[in-house]
Amino acid sequence: MPKVNIRRLTPVARLCVGFVLALVAVGAGADELNMTRGVTEISRSIFDLHMYIFWICVVIGIIVFGAMFWSLIHHRKSAGVTPAKFHESTKLEIAWTLVPTLILIAIAWPATQVLVAMYDTGGEDMTVEVRGYQWKWQYKYLDEDYNSTFYFFSNLATPQEEIRGQAEKGEFYLLDVDEPLRIPTNRKVRFLITAEDVIHAWWVPEFGIKRDAVPGILNDLWTIVPEPGIYRGQCTELCGKDHGFMPIVVHAMPEDEYDAWYAERLAAEEERKRALSKTFTEEELMAEGEAVYATYCASCHMPNGMGVPPVFPALDGSPIATGPREAHLDVIVNGVYGTAMQAFGEQLDAAQIAAVTHYERHAWGNDADDVTQPKDVIEFMSSQQ
Amino acid sequence: MSEVVEAGHATHDDHHDHGPDKGLARWLFTTNHKDIGTLYLWFSFTMFLIGGVLALVIRAELFQPGLQFVNPEFFNQMTTNHGLIMVFGAIMPAFVGLANWLVPMMVGAPDMALPRMNNLSFWILPFAFAMLISTLFMEAGGPNFGWTFYAPLSTTYAPETVTYFIFGVHLMGASSIMGSINIIATILNMRAPGMTLMKMPLFVWTWLITAYLLLAVMPVLAGAVTMMLFDIHFGTSFFNAAGGGDPVMFQHIFWFFGHPEVYIMILPAFGVVSQIIPTFSRKPLFGYDSMVYATASIAFLSFIVWAHHMFTVGMPLAGQLFFMYATMLIAVPTGVKVFNWVSTMWQGAMTFETPMLFAIAFVILFTIGGFSGLMLAITPADYQYHDTYFVVAHFHYVLVPGALFSIIAAVYYWLPKWCGRMYDESLGKLHFWLSFIGVNVTFFPQHFSGLAGMPRRIPDYALQFADFNMLSSIGAFIFGFSQVFFLYVVIKAIRSGKPATDRVWEGAHGLEWTLPSPAPYHSFTHPPKITDAEAHS
Numbered sequence: 001m002p003k004v005n006i007r008r009l010t011p012v013a014r015l016c017v018g019f020v021l022a023l024v025a026v027g028a029g030a031d032e033l034n035m036t037r038g039v040t041e042i043s044r045s046i047f048d049l050h051m052y053i054f055w056i057c058v059v060i061g062i063i064v065f066g067a068m069f070w071s072l073i074h075h076r077k078s079a080g081v082t083p084a085k086f087h088e089s090t091k092l093e094i095a096w097t098l099v100p101t102l103i104l105i106a107i108a109w110p111a112t113q114v115l116v117a118m119y120d121t122g123g124e125d126m127t128v129e130v131r132g133y134q135w136k137w138q139y140k141y142l143d144e145d146y147n148s149t150f151y152f153f154s155n156l157a158t159p160q161e162e163i164r165g166q167a168e169k170g171e172f173y174l175l176d177v178d179e180p181l182r183i184p185t186n187r188k189v190r191f192l193i194t195a196e197d198v199i200h201a202w203w204v205p206e207f208g209i210k211r212d213a214v215p216g217i218l219n220d221l222w223t224i225v226p227e228p229g230i231y232r233g234q235c236t237e238l239c240g241k242d243h244g245f246m247p248i249v250v251h252a253m254p255e256d257e258y259d260a261w262y263a264e265r266l267a268a269e270e271e272r273k274r275a276l277s278k279t280f281t282e283e284e285l286m287a288e289g290e291a292v293y294a295t296y297c298a299s300c301h302m303p304n305g306m307g308v309p310p311v312f313p314a315l316d317g318s319p320i321a322t323g324p325r326e327a328h329l330d331v332i333v334n335g336v337y338g339t340a341m342q343a344f345g346e347q348l349d350a351a352q353i354a355a356v357t358h359y360e361r362h363a364w365g366n367d368a369d370d371v372t373q374p375k376d377v378i379e380f381m382s383s384q385q
Numbered sequence: 386m387s388e389v390v391e392a393g394h395a396t397h398d399d400h401h402d403h404g405p406d407k408g409l410a411r412w413l414f415t416t417n418h419k420d421i422g423t424l425y426l427w428f429s430f431t432m433f434l435i436g437g438v439l440a441l442v443i444r445a446e447l448f449q450p451g452l453q454f455v456n457p458e459f460f461n462q463m464t465t466n467h468g469l470i471m472v473f474g475a476i477m478p479a480f481v482g483l484a485n486w487l488v489p490m491m492v493g494a495p496d497m498a499l500p501r502m503n504n505l506s507f508w509i510l511p512f513a514f515a516m517l518i519s520t521l522f523m524e525a526g527g528p529n530f531g532w533t534f535y536a537p538l539s540t541t542y543a544p545e546t547v548t549y550f551i552f553g554v555h556l557m558g559a560s561s562i563m564g565s566i567n568i569i570a571t572i573l574n575m576r577a578p579g580m581t582l583m584k585m586p587l588f589v590w591t592w593l594i595t596a597y598l599l600l601a602v603m604p605v606l607a608g609a610v611t612m613m614l615f616d617i618h619f620g621t622s623f624f625n626a627a628g629g630g631d632p633v634m635f636q637h638i639f640w641f642f643g644h645p646e647v648y649i650m651i652l653p654a655f656g657v658v659s660q661i662i663p664t665f666s667r668k669p670l671f672g673y674d675s676m677v678y679a680t681a682s683i684a685f686l687s688f689i690v691w692a693h694h695m696f697t698v699g700m701p702l703a704g705q706l707f708f709m710y711a712t713m714l715i716a717v718p719t720g721v722k723v724f725n726w727v728s729t730m731w732q733g734a735m736t737f738e739t740p741m742l743f744a745i746a747f748v749i750l751f752t753i754g755g756f757s758g759l760m761l762a763i764t765p766a767d768y769q770y771h772d773t774y775f776v777v778a779h780f781h782y783v784l785v786p787g788a789l790f791s792i793i794a795a796v797y798y799w800l801p802k803w804c805g806r807m808y809d810e811s812l813g814k815l816h817f818w819l820s821f822i823g824v825n826v827t828f829f830p831q832h833f834s835g836l837a838g839m840p841r842r843i844p845d846y847a848l849q850f851a852d853f854n855m856l857s858s859i860g861a862f863i864f865g866f867s868q869v870f871f872l873y874v875v876i877k878a879i880r881s882g883k884p885a886t887d888r889v890w891e892g893a894h895g896l897e898w899t900l901p902s903p904a905p906y907h908s909f910t911h912p913p914k915i916t917d918a919e920a921h922s
Contacts, residue, residue: 033836034833035836036769045765046765046766050760050763050766053759053766057756057759057760060756061752064723065749067731068727068748071730071731071732071735072735072745077736081734082734083732083734085668086671086732087669087670087672087673093672093675096721100717104714104716107763108709111709111763111764112709115706115709119702134542162451163451163845165451165452169848174450174845174846193699197537198535198537198541199538201771201772208769210771211699212698214626214633214698215626215627216627216631216632217631217632217633219698219699220699234843236697236840237772238461238535238538238842239538240538241458241461243461243843244457244840244842244844244846245457308456311525311526
């Protein structure tokens with residue numbers, strides 16, 4: 001009889017050994033099993049805190065489960081024991097109320113110090129506004145007076161074919177963007193975090209920073225990155241359909257490289273503004289339009305323009321994309337209230353809107369007899385005001 | 386005194402209404418606590434299987450990176466409805482069902498205090514869930530904004546069917562409020578003479594405290610969904626920043642409900658485990674008084690820790706510190722409970738029947754969930770854990786091998802009393818081991834994928850998370866199918882189990898074991914005499 005019970009306990013004991021081994025593996029710092037140590041002072045102090053609490057939990061676990069398993073093995077009826085009668089012990093109960101309280105104080109103290117350090121905002125060298133959109137990030141570089149110098153969107157760069165299993169997945173599957181946020185190393189960068197539509201959350205694990213992007217509210221965060229590199233994160237607040245498809249990529253560049261890039265980007269911004277008055281050929285419009293469509297439209301309306309009816313209508317042969325251009329521009333610029341169709345008037349510039357409108361009117365089976373130029377879009381938008 | 390009771394008994398016998406009605410009418414119009422308890426339990430099990438199927442859709446999609454089976458919008462409906470169904474449809478009704486069956490028997494009452502309301506509080510539920518689940522078949526799709534339904538994703542950006550969801554939640558809330566009023570009224574008014582509060586079985590105590598939590602927070606939830614309803618249909622801007630509202634306010638209101646809600650799902654579990662461990666240890670519960678005080682402390686603390694779910698929304702430093710310290714405090718009364726259970730086993734004479742196995746697994750795995758809870762309480766560390774699979778692992782550890790294992794343990798423990806027949810012990814043990822392995826294979830790897838940085842609620846993931854997800858999916862299917870096996874074990878027991886004795890378990894204490902097995906339709910038509918031996922174990 002006792003044999004049977006021991007056998008029944010063995011799997012439990014084995015599992016527990018497995019657990020402990022797994023825990024030890026974490027403790028030993030097997031990277032893929034544990035939180036990242038990251039590269040910033042903050043992320044490293046978080047990691048140390050995490051390991052400190054973890055080992056406290058392991059020690060408590062060994063004591064409590066150890067006592068329990070001792071009891072499970074030795075205090076079995078089949079071992080022929082007579083049950084004891086005790087059912088309280090004031091001294092013991094006071095002890096196991098006080099000791100955990102002291103342990104908690106020992107945890108709270110360093111945790112408070114780290115938290116206070118994280119709240120040390122101010123004294124920043126530069127500010128970037130991070131704005132969450134369904135389903136991409138906009139990065140806006142602000143000058144000293146918090147005016148926008150330039151901004152861009154950072155979209156998922158993983159092709160739909162990789163997601164749908166029609167192509168082999170790349171190394172940074174779902175963690176790659178068309179244009180990363182660039183920041184300099186060794187400067188204090190302040191992020192103002194907000195959102196356009198629903199709540200998102202901006203997280204870069206290696207910096208140890210995560211903050212919700214809430215529409216109507218500006219949250220702030222800061223970081224100083226000591227090592228150049230490419231750091232990846234993801235949106236961490238459910239924000240709708242493509243919540244899993246809006247990664248964050250930050251390229252931390254040596255200061256001089258960053259300064260050169262920044263100057264180049266400012267010049268490009270001037271160039272972009274000039275393009276708005278240009279007239280493009282139909283081929284140029286189709287090429288640019290296809291690129292814009294792939295980035296902004298294809299996840300809902302599908303690359304082949306067939307959509308996912310009834311939620312996301314087809315554009316191929318749709319009355320909007322083949323009918324009067326005014327109505328088509330209205331949908332793209334202003335969105336459709338109460339549906340997933342966003343207003344792209346603020347997100348794309350006139351040249352991009354012109355190109356994508358032209359593309360949608362001429363791609364697949366669509367064949368409208370018009371050509372949409374940036375000036376048409378500017379005209380449409382000013383006629384609205 | 387005895388003459389009065391005898392006389393009362395004689396007139397009562399004249400009514401000839403001791404047995405149940407026949408057919409469907411029995412279940413539709415029943416006011417009997419056992420019938421209603423049975424309805425609750427079967428309803429809960431049905432919801433558990435539906436919620437489980439949704440979970441398996443999720444795990445099938447996450448078996449490998451890439452999108453294989455479902456689209457992201459449908460995936461979001463799966464996670465949302467899995468959460469809503471499991472919380473409101475499976476765990477909560479199961480505990481109400483246990484309360485219905487057991488509270489009158491444990492306090493020496495004939496039935497619940499408010500039997501007609503009892504009928505209503507159950508029969509609301511099938512309609513509430515029919516409304517909720519029907520949205521999955523509608524053109525616009527079901528709720529897809531997470532079980533926490535944060536505005537404005539659940540208001541301005543919600544599918545049209547959100548209104549069904551809102552009314553469904555209203556109905557579930559009404560049902561819970563009625564259920565808890567009934568439980569409070571029964572416990573406070575219907576105890577047999579001599580059954581003082583501090584002699585009540587711990588299951589009754591935990592339910593009394595849980596019922597007050599429900600009364601306090603279900604109206605808050607109703608308020609939150611009503612504000613959503615107004616934002617969606619009547620042009621208000623409670624949660625719309627553009628109209629002067631505040632999306633973060635939604636989260637404060639939601640979690641003021643939500644945190645007590647998670648204790649609503651665990652306090653009765655503490656009660657169940659505190660009944661089972663003494664029975665199979667053949668030793669009285671260690672520290673009964675401190676168990677009661679610890680339960681009350683946890684309930685009190687549950688009202689002042691809600692914002693630990695929101696450490697990343699951008700609260701001021703003082704707020705973060707307050708909620709961190711208050712949350713850490715919960716570890717103290719919870720620790721007291723775990724120490725008491727271990728001390729109950731200490732120097733007992735234990736046997737390991739199925740209910741005891743589930744109860745022991747509860748203590749171990751719930752404690753692991755408690756450890757990750759303590760880690761999550763530490764605000765700076767929470768910035769790295771928040772909204773990752775580490776959180777998913779944490780709350781599944783406290784809800785599946787926590788709340789759910791206690792419910793399964795309760796079914797094995799009291800089933801012989803309910804139906805008069807024993808379940809098959811070997812099958813029960815097989816069910817236990819399958820569940821125990823399944824649950825750990827499913828949820829333990831999620832700690833690692835979370836620490837490695839995998840966010841929650843995503844239908845597809847980066848390649849470094851692939852191994853853990855595959856393991857997790859395998860575990861989920863083992864766990865899922867072993868619960869179908871549970872159904873078989875229970876039905877086999879009801880149909881052809883060996884007859885059970887009245888006491889059922891050698892070490893069982895408490896009034897319910899003084900009744901015949903199966904328990905008579907009306908529990909105690911005479912108030913029983915409370916002896917120390919029959920008081921709490």
